[in-house]
Amino acid sequence: MLAVAGDLPADRDLYGLEVKWDGIRAVIHLDGGLRVTGRHGADYTRRYPEISSFGLKNAVIDGEVVSLDRLGRPSFERLQHRMHLTDPGPRMLALYPVTYMPFDLLYLDGTPLFDLPYRDRRALLDELDIGAPPYFPGESDLLSATSAQGLEGVVAKRLDSPYRPGVRSPWWVKVKNFSTREVVIGGWKPGKGRRSGGIGSLLMGVFTGHGMTYVGHVGTGFTDATLDALRAVLAPLEIDRSPFSNAVPWRNRWVRPELVGEVAYTMVTDELRLRHPVWRGLRPDKVPAEVVL
Structure with a gap:
């Protein structure tokens, strides 16, 4: 229940x-x-x-x-x-x-x-x-x-x-006491500076009536070890086009939407963006189809 x-x-x-x-x-x-x-x-x-x-x-x-x-x-x-x-x-x-x-x-x-x-x-x-x-x-x-x-x-x-x-x-x-939710990983934005050559932030989506909708990117809450582990997990899932139904800024690396993570955040904007998201971890006990708006 x-x-x-x-x-x-x-x-x-x-x-x-x-x-x-x-x-x-x-x-x-x-x-x-x-x-x-x-x-x-x-x-x-x-x-x-x-x-x-x-x-x-x-x-x-x-x-x-x-x-x-x-x-x-x-x-x-x-x-x-x-x-x-x-x-x-x-x-x-x-x-x-x-x-x-x-x-x-x-x-x-x-x-x-x-x-x-x-x-x-x-x-x-x-x-x-x-x-x-x-x-x-x-x-x-x-x-x-x-x-x-x-x-x-x-x-x-x-x-x-x-x-x-x-x-x-x-x-x-x-x-x-604070808002958390599951998100589906649809890709990642390459990092800069200390994160150059690796993941800078993850691209998040949820499923709506229009398919998987982009709701923002999360770049905080990671350790270097976590980012390295995510890169290894995401590598076999890479595809050549966006899995999101709406436009996503920047040049990104796309992945099949098969992994679910959890983030904490302060609010959802009118444009359906999660404000100040912080990564909490993968949720292997969840399936992507459950992650709805």
Whole structure:
């Protein structure tokens, strides 16, 4: 089940508030064994060996994989070091450990829980005592608290809402302290100065009714190592014409629109440009067709 982006609901007494964890969605399947899958069904079991069965034998749990910084805050930058590794070795496990944050219970001891209200599913989850972070009353000031602590925001969930797999429902509303979004990489602008001979900035697009629309370029938020890695990933995707449906300034290098990244930004202009974008990383858990205006 997916959330829509928006503001805190006016009828906040009908909602519970959870911290929005900046990580990767993962579902744990327990049925005589342990299997971890991503949003689209990809098998993450070997990718995140830290995830355990919590001592449960028959359950399905929804939650988020995060990597915490030294202050205990989720760091998407740290998670980037792990999310591409299908079988991480001891060194990466030690340097960039992950934590699983359970937030919903979908199945328990032979009983599907999809039609139970959110408040009842959460009560059952809390009874399992597996480290699920708490949720708070809708009237609480959790959004301000997350902002003060440098966290991404909150998710407001209707207390009476069922769970609908694959549905992006207004029963769940994600409210962010800053704006982030996925973008499709359609090319790159050659760098100058210190970046001469490499990538200067990435060209970003989103899909609209007119095809993939150019929404700006992002040149900040990269390390030299990140740019080198992106150049290697993009090289096999190069094509000889623009994949964008609208005009793009400068002379650029074009690529097939197959990779999705995430950026933070301040606003969207009337010309559909993202202002002050900052690169946050690739999102291999997303597919380009999902990246819409």
